[in-house]
Amino acid sequence: MKTLNLKVSIAFFLMAALLNCSKDDTSSPEISTMLNIPFASTASNITDYSFQANWVLVSEADSYLIDVSEFSDFSTILNEYKGVAVQENTLVVTGLLPATNYYYRVSAKRGAEITSHSNVITVTTTGVMSEEPEDPTFLKVKANALANPFFVGVAVKSNQLTEGSSYNTVLKNEFSSITAEYEMKMDPISTGSGTYNWQASDKIVKYGNDNGINVHGHALVWHNAVPNWLSTFSGTDVEFALEVKKYITDVVTRYAGKVRSWDVVNEAVADNGDMRNTIFLQKMGANYIKDCYQWARDAANAAGDTDLLLFYNDYATSTNIPKQNKVFTIVDDLKASNLIDGVGFQMHNTYLSPTKMQIETDINRAVAKGLKVHVSELDIQVNQNNDITFLTEERNLAQKAKYKEIVKIYNALPAVNKYALTVWGFKDNESWIPYSTDLNHPGNDWPLLYNNKFELKSAHTGFLEGLD
Numbered sequence: 001m002k003t004l005n006l007k008v009s010i011a012f013f014l015m016a017a018l019l020n021c022s023k024d025d026t027s028s029p030e031i032s033t034m035l036n037i038p039f040a041s042t043a044s045n046i047t048d049y050s051f052q053a054n055w056v057l058v059s060e061a062d063s064y065l066i067d068v069s070e071f072s073d074f075s076t077i078l079n080e081y082k083g084v085a086v087q088e089n090t091l092v093v094t095g096l097l098p099a100t101n102y103y104y105r106v107s108a109k110r111g112a113e114i115t116s117h118s119n120v121i122t123v124t125t126t127g128v129m130s131e132e133p134e135d136p137t138f139l140k141v142k143a144n145a146l147a148n149p150f151f152v153g154v155a156v157k158s159n160q161l162t163e164g165s166s167y168n169t170v171l172k173n174e175f176s177s178i179t180a181e182y183e184m185k186m187d188p189i190s191t192g193s194g195t196y197n198w199q200a201s202d203k204i205v206k207y208g209n210d211n212g213i214n215v216h217g218h219a220l221v222w223h224n225a226v227p228n229w230l231s232t233f234s235g236t237d238v239e240f241a242l243e244v245k246k247y248i249t250d251v252v253t254r255y256a257g258k259v260r261s262w263d264v265v266n267e268a269v270a271d272n273g274d275m276r277n278t279i280f281l282q283k284m285g286a287n288y289i290k291d292c293y294q295w296a297r298d299a300a301n302a303a304g305d306t307d308l309l310l311f312y313n314d315y316a317t318s319t320n321i322p323k324q325n326k327v328f329t330i331v332d333d334l335k336a337s338n339l340i341d342g343v344g345f346q347m348h349n350t351y352l353s354p355t356k357m358q359i360e361t362d363i364n365r366a367v368a369k370g371l372k373v374h375v376s377e378l379d380i381q382v383n384q385n386n387d388i389t390f391l392t393e394e395r396n397l398a399q400k401a402k403y404k405e406i407v408k409i410y411n412a413l414p415a416v417n418k419y420a421l422t423v424w425g426f427k428d429n430e431s432w433i434p435y436s437t438d439l440n441h442p443g444n445d446w447p448l449l450y451n452n453k454f455e456l457k458s459a460h461t462g463f464l465e466g467l468d
């Protein structure tokens with residue numbers, strides 16, 4: 001065995017020497033060296049739903065293209081991982097099935113030059129494939145079985161994501177997407193110029209990636225989540241803009257390939273239909289929105305994530321037409337520069353409003369532009385006038401009907417426009433709605449799908465019926 005190894009090594013050495021000679025003989029000094037084919041190395045950090053692909057850096061390559069397939073001959077390549085461009089020599093591949101074989105290969109790229117594929121690495125995700133038919137009374141199970149499925153999302157807090165907690169069980173059973181309710185906003189993440197607290201946001205993103213759950217990023221720029229150091233910033237306006245750029249770049253870069261979509265700017269329009277007079281508008285001028293999207297796009301591309309979806313997100317656009325018009329002026333402007341992929345409609349609704357027609361008219365404006373639609377923060381108040389002291393059967397059923405209505409509207413959208421329908425929290429008593437000062441909500445409310453004891457409400461049945 002040892003001699004065989006030795007012989008192979010000698011043969012290899014001779015071949016390499018020969019190849020080198022012929023290269024030296026034919027190439028003139030001006031011609032740059034041949035770009036080497038990368039060598040793919042074994043995968044690491046393998047979980048039930050993800051792994052990290054690795055390869056050896058090639059000198060002079062400016063990026064790498066990676067393919068991931070369930071077939072060793074790459075006859076079909078996973079849609080999300082077809083020649084994904086990466087600048088590093090690793091890529092975290094997510095959204096996979098447990099206990100399944102995957103194959104990856106890499107090419108190196110320098111300008112227009114692309115090498116042939118590397119060796120192929122096989123990796124098997126951990127876990128066991130569930131033999132049990134999934135329960136169709138779980139929201140995501142029913143949504144996944146649709147002809148044109150979409151993500152069913154929920155707003156989460158990092159302290160809910162503990163193994164064994166009821167949140168964890170409900171989340172894994174029912175939801176296929178998560179949005180951080182506040183821990184991925186600028187305020188908690190940005191502790192100073194260029195300094196960050198990633199603890200909660202990392203936990204949320206990792207939880208999504210490890211469990212095959214989509215992660216929506218919310219929100220890079222929002223007037224209600226400006227950290228103190230930035231709201232009292234004493235530098236010039238140009239320096240202020242550079243801080244915002246740095247923040248967007250650093251956050252998008254950190255989560256490139258791990259967060260599928262970001263709300264880049266949240267709530268830039270005031271209720272009277274003018275641009276909201278935020279610190280960003282004041283210091284950066286009317287072009288600030290476009291700049292932020294450009295910075296987000298540039299950061300994602302530079303990190304090798306060319307599939308990041310950029311959303312604009314706002315509230316009350318279905319009932320407030322001047323606001324709706326202004327939002328779509330902004331969206332058109334971004335679209336003209338190819339800087340937007342979708343619109344988030346928050347939908348903090350009530351059991352009376354908006355009407356089906358108002359919602360459809362609003363959403364269809366995004367559909368007509370070929371954009372993705374995210375119903376991004378759905379909850380349905382039943383006590384906006386503080387006229388009940390407990391959830392009456394009448395309101396309960398009215399709420400159920402309203403949940404069913406919006407899910408039906410969403411489900412009827414063309415496949416290309418679907419993205420996710422996200423509910424803003426789990427249990428009624430933990431919703432942001434009751435007594436919310438932002439909303440001037442005067443009393444208690446029951447806006448979500450689960451009651452205080454985590455029992456399913458009729459609203460949950462309404463959601464399921466909307467998927468029929």
Ligand code: XIL
Binds near residue numbers: 266346
């Ligand atoms: C709210 C959260 O629910 C609260 O927990 C937080 O304290 C403030 O923000 N529009 C948005 C969301 O885009 O980020 C807001 O979420 C609700 C209104």
